[in-house]
Amino acid sequence: MKLAILTTGGTIEKTYDERDGSLGNFHSILPRMLSTLRVPDLDIGYEQVVFKDSLEMTPTDRRRILEATERALRTADAVVILHGTDTLAETGELLEKSLGQLSVPVILTGAMRPYEFRDTDALQNLTEALLAARLVLPGVYVAMHNRVLRFPGVVKDRDRLTFSKP
Amino acid sequence: MKLAILTTGGTIEKTYDERDGSLGNFHSILPRMLSTLRVPDLDIGYEQVVFKDSLEMTPTDRRRILEATERALRTADAVVILHGTDTLAETGELLEKSLGQLSVPVILTGAMRPYEFRDTDALQNLTEALLAARLVLPGVYVAMHNRVLRFPGVVKDRDRLTFSKP
Amino acid sequence: MKLAILTTGGTIEKTYDERDGSLGNFHSILPRMLSTLRVPDLDIGYEQVVFKDSLEMTPTDRRRILEATERALRTADAVVILHGTDTLAETGELLEKSLGQLSVPVILTGAMRPYEFRDTDALQNLTEALLAARLVLPGVYVAMHNRVLRFPGVVKDRDRLTFSKP
Amino acid sequence: MKLAILTTGGTIEKTYDERDGSLGNFHSILPRMLSTLRVPDLDIGYEQVVFKDSLEMTPTDRRRILEATERALRTADAVVILHGTDTLAETGELLEKSLGQLSVPVILTGAMRPYEFRDTDALQNLTEALLAARLVLPGVYVAMHNRVLRFPGVVKDRDRLTFSKP
Numbered sequence: 001m002k003l004a005i006l007t008t009g010g011t012i013e014k015t016y017d018e019r020d021g022s023l024g025n026f027h028s029i030l031p032r033m034l035s036t037l038r039v040p041d042l043d044i045g046y047e048q049v050v051f052k053d054s055l056e057m058t059p060t061d062r063r064r065i066l067e068a069t070e071r072a073l074r075t076a077d078a079v080v081i082l083h084g085t086d087t088l089a090e091t092g093e094l095l096e097k098s099l100g101q102l103s104v105p106v107i108l109t110g111a112m113r114p115y116e117f118r119d120t121d122a123l124q125n126l127t128e129a130l131l132a133a134r135l136v137l138p139g140v141y142v143a144m145h146n147r148v149l150r151f152p153g154v155v156k157d158r159d160r161l162t163f164s165k166p
Numbered sequence: 167m168k169l170a171i172l173t174t175g176g177t178i179e180k181t182y183d184e185r186d187g188s189l190g191n192f193h194s195i196l197p198r199m200l201s202t203l204r205v206p207d208l209d210i211g212y213e214q215v216v217f218k219d220s221l222e223m224t225p226t227d228r229r230r231i232l233e234a235t236e237r238a239l240r241t242a243d244a245v246v247i248l249h250g251t252d253t254l255a256e257t258g259e260l261l262e263k264s265l266g267q268l269s270v271p272v273i274l275t276g277a278m279r280p281y282e283f284r285d286t287d288a289l290q291n292l293t294e295a296l297l298a299a300r301l302v303l304p305g306v307y308v309a310m311h312n313r314v315l316r317f318p319g320v321v322k323d324r325d326r327l328t329f330s331k332p
Numbered sequence: 333m334k335l336a337i338l339t340t341g342g343t344i345e346k347t348y349d350e351r352d353g354s355l356g357n358f359h360s361i362l363p364r365m366l367s368t369l370r371v372p373d374l375d376i377g378y379e380q381v382v383f384k385d386s387l388e389m390t391p392t393d394r395r396r397i398l399e400a401t402e403r404a405l406r407t408a409d410a411v412v413i414l415h416g417t418d419t420l421a422e423t424g425e426l427l428e429k430s431l432g433q434l435s436v437p438v439i440l441t442g443a444m445r446p447y448e449f450r451d452t453d454a455l456q457n458l459t460e461a462l463l464a465a466r467l468v469l470p471g472v473y474v475a476m477h478n479r480v481l482r483f484p485g486v487v488k489d490r491d492r493l494t495f496s497k498p
Numbered sequence: 499m500k501l502a503i504l505t506t507g508g509t510i511e512k513t514y515d516e517r518d519g520s521l522g523n524f525h526s527i528l529p530r531m532l533s534t535l536r537v538p539d540l541d542i543g544y545e546q547v548v549f550k551d552s553l554e555m556t557p558t559d560r561r562r563i564l565e566a567t568e569r570a571l572r573t574a575d576a577v578v579i580l581h582g583t584d585t586l587a588e589t590g591e592l593l594e595k596s597l598g599q600l601s602v603p604v605i606l607t608g609a610m611r612p613y614e615f616r617d618t619d620a621l622q623n624l625t626e627a628l629l630a631a632r633l634v635l636p637g638v639y640v641a642m643h644n645r646v647l648r649f650p651g652v653v654k655d656r657d658r659l660t661f662s663k664p
Contacts, residue, residue, distance in 0.1 A: 018444045018493050023355050038287050039312040040328055112350045117448050121204050127293045130312050135301045146205040146296050161350050162206055184610045184659050187509060189521050278516045283614050327516050370619050371644040372660055453536050459625045462644050467633045478537040478628050494538055
């Protein structure tokens with residue numbers, strides 16, 4: 001199966017700068033995350049579209065994500081997008097509205113705690129996104145915390161620190 | 167969602183005895199594994215049915231697994247079974263043949279490397295089994311290494327150290 | 333051996349707040365760090381003296397650290413102090429000047445990367461501080477990165493991200 | 499500082515064979531262990547002398563360890579030896595008796611739980627051995643679990659799973 005992974009940064013890919021003690025989207029660690037998973041039948045291509053905290057995403061950034069998704073959809077059997085959780089739902093709604101009739105799934109995911117931390121949920125969520133990419137019907141979804149929720153109508157639940165569909 | 171997890175031991179739950187340097191199915195670490203995952207909407211009940219290396223499973227053990235699965239199916243929305251990989255396929259075939267018409271999924275999983283090790287595939291596989299339990303149609307499956315394969319006809323691929331359906 | 337550990341916060345004990353994505357000195361994780369080490373012959377008492385990024389330490393904070401060290405020295409066979417690295421040397425110089433003739437070692441340590449991160453140096457440094465506390469002559473030291481350097485004259489080497497004594 | 503590390507195998511370096519589920523001394527992981535530590539001022543050379551469970555060590559193996567130690571002592575400022583704990587004390591006694599007047603320390607260490615496991619004591623013990631190599635007087639020692647004990651007279655305490663000097 002041919003899978004395209006687009007990364008846009010966000011909490012899941014934040015790393016630590018020992019010089020100034022800051023946590024930020026400095027460089028993608030997606031290859032490192034993927035190297036810890038066993039996915040013998042996935043043919044993965046990945047692309048860094050934008051790379052930032054999703055609170056700082058501009059309309060231009062979101063349009064670039066849309067365009068990169070459209071390009072990836074031409075050849076991939078599924079698309080997974082790593083995204084900051086704060087505005088993930090906004091991007092999900094845009095993709096759902098703009099992509100038109102899909103023939104494969106588009107799965108957004110991210111993390112509440114960066115991959116670099118003990119007790120991160122990054123690998124769980126990435127694992128779930130990669131599996132949902134194989135199992136769900138065409139559509140735009142967020143996969144996180146043992147749920148796969150379909151857009152439109154998905155929101156970040158800031159109390160429970162997860163996504164839900166009210 | 168109400169999920170029943172049955173553990174039967176196997177590699178995934180092998181732990182280390184510092185007194186004699188042996189690796190074995192000494193006690194279940196399923197609660198510990200689950201505590202590292204975020205599954206806010208799962209109502210999980212679990213039961214230790216047998217607890218051994220699956221090479222040592224007897225017909226009686228397998229019958230007990232079948233009976234425990236039947237009991238769990240009365241109330242659960244899905245059943246996940248932890249199992250040693252060496253004879254997982256044998257148990258899967260038995261369940262598929264014996265359970266009759268299912269109304270929910272039964273997902274077997276395990277690991278090639280115990281949870282206790284760095285570089286284990288245990289959490290990936292457990293994560294996948296818990297998600298497959300939500301997503302697939304009724305039937306008996308193995309979930310492992312980014313694939314969900316339906317019985318009958320699944321075998322352990324001893325060269326690639328994973329499961330496949332030839 | 334009776335060991336007093338004083339924590340003052342700093343990078344080593346920074347944790348992550350999933351609500352706002354910040355990294356800070358929110359609560360001490362010293363008991364958790366210690367629980368991962370095997371120290372069968374240490375009788376450890378610990379105390380949180382102040383708890384902050386060491387760049388924010390005031391003269392009052394440093395006086396409280398000095399006083400807590402003096403109290404600990406009355407009963408302990410050695411004192412270990414967790415401290416942010418940015419002003420660790422300043423506190424070390426103060427202790428060296430103010431404590432007078434010591435009869436046991438006082439060991440400062442910290443980390444360039446918080447304990448909560450993969451690839452942290454926190455456990456290495458804590459391990460080294462706890463061992464140095466047993467092995468070195470009375471005096472004030474920093475233990476970090478396989479070195480035990482005695483005050484006065486120790487400085488943070490901001491290029492190599494460690495401590496040195498020029 | 500020039501440090502020679504000799505590895506002889508033992509629990510600390512046991513790894514897992516996914517094909518047959520066994521745990522053994524298959525290949526050295528010392529470079530991997532060292533890569534997780536920060537030792538900016540150590541110039542490390544290492545050599546695999548023998549590589550086995552220390553219960554299987556023969557007199558010939560122990561003589562080879564003695565000879566490799568003698569060679570290393572010609573150029574190194576300290577020697578660290580990784581060794582299985584079951585007969586570490588026997589090797590320690592032999593070294594202490596045979597090496598004659600030492601001008602630098604020789605530090606044996608090992609682990610009760612292999613490095614490959616979560617909750618291993620391997621990194622703690624290796625960290626302690628590397629620091630003891632800098633701090634102690636010439637002699638033959640075991641460094642483990644926050645203690646550095648000098649031969650002769652050190653024994654494995656099989657009840658407490660550590661070393662002691664009665």
